[in-house]
Structures are given as C-alpha cells and as structure tokens.
Amino acid sequence: MSQLEDELNAEATESEGAAARSPAALTAFRRGLSGVTVPILTTVIAFIAGGLIVLATGHNPLSTYSSIFNGTGFNWLFPWVGGAARATAAGNLQQTLIQTTALILVGLAVAFAFRAGMFNIGGQGQYTVGAIVAVWVGSSFAGMPAVLHIAFAIVAAGLAGAAWAGIAGVLKALTGANEVISTIMLNWIAIWLGVYCFQLGGPLQNPSMPSTPVSSNVVAGAKLPVFWGSAALQGLDVGIFIALALAVVFALLIKRTRLGYEARTVGFNPEAARYAGINVGRTWIRVMLICGAFAGVAASLDILGWKFSLFTNDIQTSQIGFYGIAVALLGRNTAGGTVAAALLFGGLLTGTSDRNINLSIDPTLVQYLTFMIEGIIVLLVSTDVITLRLLKGGQRIGVALGRRPRDVAGAGRGGGS
Amino acid sequence: MSVGTIAVAPSRAVSPKRIGVAGIVLGALAWVITIPPIEARGMAVPIVLAVVAVAAGAWSVGGGERKLGIEAIVVALLAVVGAAASAKSAVGTLESVFTWSALVAATLRYATPLLFAALGGVISESGGVINIGLEGMMLMGCFWGIYGADLLHSWVWGILVAMLAGGLLALVHAFLSIHLRANQIVSGTGINFIALGITGYFLEYHYGPNGTPLNISMVPNVKLPLIQHVGFFGAAVGDANLMTWVGLALVPALTFFLFRTRWGLRLRSVGEKPRAADTVGLPVLRIRYAAVIASGMLAALGGAYLSVGFVGSFSNDMTNGRGFIALAAMIFGKWKPWGALWATLLFGFGNAMSDRVSSVNPTLGTLFEALPYVLTLVAVAGLVGRSRPPAADGIPYIRG
Numbered sequence: 151m152s153q154l155e156d157e158l159n160a161e162a163t164e165s166e167g168a169a170a171r172s173p174a175a176l177t178a179f180r181r182g183l184s185g186v187t188v189p190i191l192t193t194v195i196a197f198i199a200g201g202l203i204v205l206a207t208g209h210n211p212l213s214t215y216s217s218i219f220n221g222t223g224f225n226w227l228f229p230w231v232g233g234a235a236r237a238t239a240a241g242n243l244q245q246t247l248i249q250t251t252a253l254i255l256v257g258l259a260v261a262f263a264f265r266a267g268m269f270n271i272g273g274q275g276q277y278t279v280g281a282i283v284a285v286w287v288g289s290s291f292a293g294m295p296a297v298l299h300i301a302f303a304i305v306a307a308g309l310a311g312a313a314w315a316g317i318a319g320v321l322k323a324l325t326g327a328n329e330v331i332s333t334i335m336l337n338w339i340a341i342w343l344g345v346y347c348f349q350l351g352g353p354l355q356n357p358s359m360p361s362t363p364v365s366s367n368v369v370a371g372a373k374l375p376v377f378w379g380s381a382a383l384q385g386l387d388v389g390i391f392i393a394l395a396l397a398v399v400f401a402l403l404i405k406r407t408r409l410g411y412e413a414r415t416v417g418f419n420p421e422a423a424r425y426a427g428i429n430v431g432r433t434w435i436r437v438m439l440i441c442g443a444f445a446g447v448a449a450s451l452d453i454l455g456w457k458f459s460l461f462t463n464d465i466q467t468s469q470i471g472f473y474g475i476a477v478a479l480l481g482r483n484t485a486g487g488t489v490a491a492a493l494l495f496g497g498l499l500t501g502t503s504d505r506n507i508n509l510s511i512d513p514t515l516v517q518y519l520t521f522m523i524e525g526i527i528v529l530l531v532s533t534d535v536i537t538l539r540l541l542k543g544g545q546r547i548g549v550a551l552g553r554r555p556r557d558v559a560g561a562g563r564g565g566g567s
Numbered sequence: 568m569s570v571g572t573i574a575v576a577p578s579r580a581v582s583p584k585r586i587g588v589a590g591i592v593l594g595a596l597a598w599v600i601t602i603p604p605i606e607a608r609g610m611a612v613p614i615v616l617a618v619v620a621v622a623a624g625a626w627s628v629g630g631g632e633r634k635l636g637i638e639a640i641v642v643a644l645l646a647v648v649g650a651a652a653s654a655k656s657a658v659g660t661l662e663s664v665f666t667w668s669a670l671v672a673a674t675l676r677y678a679t680p681l682l683f684a685a686l687g688g689v690i691s692e693s694g695g696v697i698n699i700g701l702e703g704m705m706l707m708g709c710f711w712g713i714y715g716a717d718l719l720h721s722w723v724w725g726i727l728v729a730m731l732a733g734g735l736l737a738l739v740h741a742f743l744s745i746h747l748r749a750n751q752i753v754s755g756t757g758i759n760f761i762a763l764g765i766t767g768y769f770l771e772y773h774y775g776p777n778g779t780p781l782n783i784s785m786v787p788n789v790k791l792p793l794i795q796h797v798g799f800f801g802a803a804v805g806d807a808n809l810m811t812w813v814g815l816a817l818v819p820a821l822t823f824f825l826f827r828t829r830w831g832l833r834l835r836s837v838g839e840k841p842r843a844a845d846t847v848g849l850p851v852l853r854i855r856y857a858a859v860i861a862s863g864m865l866a867a868l869g870g871a872y873l874s875v876g877f878v879g880s881f882s883n884d885m886t887n888g889r890g891f892i893a894l895a896a897m898i899f900g901k902w903k904p905w906g907a908l909w910a911t912l913l914f915g916f917g918n919a920m921s922d923r924v925s926s927v928n929p930t931l932g933t934l935f936e937a938l939p940y941v942l943t944l945v946a947v948a949g950l951v952g953r954s955r956p957p958a959a960d961g962i963p964y965i966r967g
Binding site for chain 2: 203207269271321325327328330331332334335336337338339342343345346349351352472475476479512514515517518519520521522523524525526527528529530531532533
C-alpha cells in the first residue's frame, strides 16, 4: 500500500541497469523480492485462516483446497496430467483466464486511483455503466464490420465508465467530497440505473423476450473471437490480450508519462504537489477518468467475450468491483502485481464456482469462503506490520542509503482526503 | 456629482443570505403546493413561484452567497419537474403516494437501522477512528441477531447476540486500526468483505437453501395506547417498533453523553487532540478501543432491527449498502447525534417515497430506489454545508 515504497522500488529498478552489482542494486533487488514476498505471504496466511474456518465447520480444508485447485485449471500446466482430465483442466483454465481478463482491468481501475492517493471503491458502478453501454452498442448496429463494431463498443464502454468515475473526481476536485462515499453511492445509482434499463418494460429491455428482464443480445458481428477452445463451449477470447496490453499501458502511464508523475506526486502528498505547481484537482479528475475507463473496458470485454447479454440479476449480484479492490491491494497497485493477483482471484472464482463438479464442499459455502479469504487479504494488506517485520533487516541498509523510515502516521491517513 | 457612484449598502433585512434562503423555500413551495394536502392543480402557480425563486437565487449569487443562490436555482428547477409530474398524475394517484401518515411510519422504519449505525459512526469518529466497516458490522448484527433469536427462542437473546457479534468484528477493526495502525479505510473495507463472507457462509451452513425459518421471535412494536387510533398520529407513530423508540431516545442521550459528561469530553478530546489527551493522562488507545467497539455494537443493533425487528428473516447481503448511507448521514449531520437523526430521517423519507412510487408506477419506482443514494451524494458534495470531522480522525495515534 505504501506509495513511497512503490516509488522507490520503481526508481531502484530504473537504476538497476546502471549499477549491476552495487549495494543499491542489491538492496533494490531485495526490496523487489520483498515486494513479491509480502503479497505471497499475505495470500498464504489468508488461505490458512480460511482453511481454519473450513475446518471449524467440519470440512477438510486440504481436500477443499485441492478440489478448488483442480477447478482452476492450473493443473493443465502440469505435463503429467493427461487425457480427459487434461481436457477438463483446459476448459477450467479457459474459464479462469476469462475471469482474469476482467479482474486485471477492474484491479487496475482501483490501483491507479490508489497511486494517486484516492480510494476508487466505485469499480462496480463504473463496470455496470460500461456494461450497459457495451451491451447496447453490441446489440445495435447490426451491419457494422466486426472490427469497427467491437472497437466502437469497447471505446463507448470505456467512455461511459470514465464519465461515471469522473463524477466522483469532479465532486472531489470542486467540493472536496470524500471519494470513498461518493463512489460507493455512484455504485448503487449505477446498479439501479441498470435495473431500470433492463427490467420488464424498461427502455433497453429485450423486445423479443418481453417477460425476461434482460438486455438484447450482442450480435454475432460484435463478439470477440475465441482463440482457445470452442466458441460454443465458452472458450477463451482475445479479451485477455487486450487486458494484458492495457496492463502494460498502465505501467507506462505510471512510470513514463507526466500524468503518471503528477498522480504519484499527488498520491504522496497533495500539499507538496500543489506547492510544486501541480493542479491537484485536475489530476484527481484525470486519474478518475482513466480508472473509470479501465473498468468500463473490463465490462465491454466481458459482454463481448462471453456474456453477450445483461440480466438485471447479474447487475444486482455482481461483486467484481470489490474483487478488483482486493486484486489491486494484493498486487500492491503495480501492473505486474495486479495481473498476478487477478490470476489468483480468477482461479479462486472459477475453482469455487458451480462449474466445479468435483468440489468436495458445497459450492455456495465456498463462495463465501472466497469472500472471507478476500477480506482477510485486504485486512492484512491494510497494515504494514508484516512488511515492517520483513523489511527490518533491509531497513538499516535503506536508511544508510538515504531512505527515510516509514512514516506510519502518513500510512494511517492513506489516501483519504 | 458622485451620488450615482455611491453604492447603496444592502440593509440587514434584505441580506443576500436571507434572499437565498427565501429562494430555496419558494422553490420548494412551488412543488409542495401541488401535492396533498394542498393539491393545487395546473402549472401556473408553480412556475411563478419557481421563477421568483430563480430570481432570488440569482440575486443571492450576485450578492456573494454563491452556494445558497445555486441551491435556490437548483431547487426551483427540480420543483418545476416535480410540479409537472404532479400535474400529469391524477389526484387519486397523488393521494395514494402522499399518504403522509403512512409515509411518516415508513420513514421511521427505514430510518431506524440507519440511525443506529450513524450513531455508531458518530461515536467512533468522535474518538478519532474512521469506521468504514459499519456496513459489515450491521450485516453481522443482522444475521447473528436472527440466529440468536432463533436458537435461543427470544428476540432479547437475538439482540444480545447481535451486539456481541458486532462488538467482536469491531474489535478486529479496532485492533488493526489502533494497534497495528492500519490504513483505516482499507481495513474497514476488509471488515466488510469478511462480514459478507461470514454471514453468507453461516447462513448457508446452518440454514441451507431454505433460509431462515419463519416465526422467529421478533422485537415487538410499541402500540401507544391512546394515540394509536387517532388519525394522523395514530397511523404515523402509533405502531412503531420498540427499537425505533430506543433509537430516537439514544439521540438526546448520546448528545448529553458527548457534550455534557466528563467521559464524553474525554472521548472527543481523544478524537481532536490525542497528544494533548495523552499528556493529561487519558488512556488514548483504550478510549479508542471502547469507541470502536461501541460503534460496532450500535451498528449491529441497526442490522438486528432489520432482521429481528422488521423483516423477520435474513437473506444474503441484507443490509445492501445501508452502512454506507449511515456514514453519509453521519457526515451530513456534521458528526453530531441530532444531525445524524435529521439526516437519517431524510434518507428514510427517500426510501419511503420510492416504495410508494413503486406501488403506482413500478418502472419509475426503480429509479426512485436510487434516490437515497443521490441524496447522499448531494450531502457529501457539501451542498448542505461544509462540515469538519474531528481533527485527529483517521490518524493512528503513536504513544510517546
């Protein structure tokens, strides 16, 4: 969570090439490792805690976790798995990667805001708005050439998400409104907007299915092509590449653009940024716009890649925005971390879903287990205690190199305005 | 000579501020006259009132009261929309939507859970700890309240178990925020996830797909003996739940505690200037712990009202964001109990309105469901006055 650490991490990495084996590089390498160690440790602790709860309610955590693991499809990577099991694993892995696609982007939507010192809890609403627009564009304009249609839908969804997040950004810039509350409220407003659109008699409800509260279907020309597995069995679509590309864009944005620099500076200390001449309000708005765009694109990839329509029930029960928060926090708000965390959660969601018929524990139970694990991860990430303990060894070296001791009071305030 | 250049200073009686307030009132009036009991028909009078309100707002802006003036103009414009809606609706429809006594009763029902949670938020933040986890604590109280009432066959036990559950979850939040000095907003978010997971897990584990049983002992309503059958008041407050009255009583009680007792002063000092409080010898960390646990218990009571006091069952994620609305109510109410009360009543009114609109127009009713959240957005945007949290709110305290 510490932007200071991320910033120093980034700078250390950049200097790595110049000083191959110097103490600075070694420290940077150790700190880079610790940057990976802490999330791994956090995850392990969270899974252990979840396992304890499973044990306390009379189920075997080991068999639970192993059946979840088999459901993720990661066992497809093991060369000794063959035959029918391999085919099942392949299907599961496709599902995991489908989930990962959206999680990467929603995670980035939260991560970028965190880097700028803001809490974007509004991923759910931005995703929803993006989904509404994506499904509308995807189901209209039937004659359009495929590439154009898909691009139009994705861009439109991104713009919708951006606008939705922009509301919170503008409110924060103009009135100082706490973006935690405003984004949460916008979430609910978006959900009700979606229910209104697709409910029976709603303006965007599917005219050919008058008794189902669902949107119209995305036309064939707007569906994302499937490249692994068959389209009929919901194989993996090219959306994953778009998500990964946008993760690279995120990394470039943070490290190599002026907006990224301004965002990080504002995240460190808005007052200092203001003193340095940065327009803090405008930075906030720009950051929120980009965050919303990420979330909106996530929705469009889901809609065009595998959902193809939107039920009001989907809108009301989706929790993807909140998974995005956990993904971003676990990934320490970096591009690589977010992708890895998204993969973990994608696996967890697939392994605990109804698809997994080999689950040794009731799937409904295990979905809530996922929430608990998620919550524990977020709790652990909220404190720097583990990080402090681990880095104590490196801290003496760090102080010698001029890094100031962790400012705990600042960490407590975090990014709230 | 220079007579023409001397600006006439506005006298106090017509200050821009008063004109702005008058503008807001007139704008609201433009709509209010079209609904029962006045039920003026036609758009003529509302439009006239709205125009005067806009003029007053513009004057106010020109006189320097920008926020009041803009509010007057916005209220006037919204009132015209409302008046148009009234004009389009039949008198009978309006009367069925605006049955004020039923609206008041519904407002109280919706406001009660919000009130408990908001009061919890006030206590926690008065002590300097941000409690975003109110939603999770409410949810815990909601589930464990009905679990306890079911298992131990009495709503009293349900309430107690709910308070215990909320307090325990709050203890986790307190430990993380106070001892481990976690980022309080992130830890609050984690608390919410955990509560969602725990309540859903044990709902499924203990009750299975059928959900909570029927006929669980519920918190009784208080039937006021004489008033109960008397017209407006009877329908409005004659049959309110016990917890509603407890919640309402808590408001002056907490105000008294916070502002007129020694421990209230100590709590507030810990939230404003913990360093000074420590110097005087107050146990800062322990007071904060107590504040957070109390807030968890109160939020849990709000959740328990939902399940054990009102609906009689529990379904997944039953609180549905109410904890966050309670937070907004706390901010709206400027971190004071009475303010929180008015805010929760306003939000409760929004919920009640959406119910009644749904009954006459289901499609429109869905949009109205978003009304409480829109009101909250308006509140946090400071359109009702910038408010200031306790000075040390959210900053972990480090001894020494």
